[in-house]
Structures are given as C-alpha cells and as structure tokens.
Amino acid sequence: MNLIEVDLEKIRPNLRLIYHLESLEMLGRLILSRGQVDPIQVWFDGEYFRIWDGEKRWRVCKMLGIRRVKALLVEFSEDQIFNDLLK
Secondary structure, X not given: OEEEEEEHHHEXXXXXXXXXXXXXXXXXXXXXHHOOOOOEEEEEOOOOEEEEEOHHHHHHHHHHOOOEEEEEEOOOOHXXXXXXXXO
C-alpha cells in the first residue's frame, strides 16, 4: 500500500447513506484539532479513486472544506473488489 494525497473531487464514495450527525460532528472536531490522523483507503478504477475504507472521514473532510486527504492506495483484483462489496 502506498500513502498518497488525493483531491476530494477525484474520490467517489460507496454511497453509504446513513450517518449519525453526532458522530460526524465529533469526528469533525477531532480532525480540526489534530488533522487527519488516519488515512482513508482507496483503490483506483482507472478514472476515479473509490473509497474502500474511511467514507465517514472523507465526508467530514469534505464538510470542513478540506481539499486533499491522506489515502492508502490499495490494489485488489476485480474479483476481490466485487466479492467484498457484495457482503
């Protein structure tokens, strides 16, 4: 895995729709005070980076107006990606 910085507009989420507002606010306060400590995990689909883990961190950074996030670039086979997304 490679640690990279990625522009938020080049990242696409997994479209998880439900987050508790309190948890987003708490994470936002932590990111404002300490910065983004934990990178999100992404894979590249040839056009965009797709979030593998860390969608909540991505959403909070986006809400805070942060333009770039730390990310671990992970590589998977297509079979691994689709099998995991179906779980």
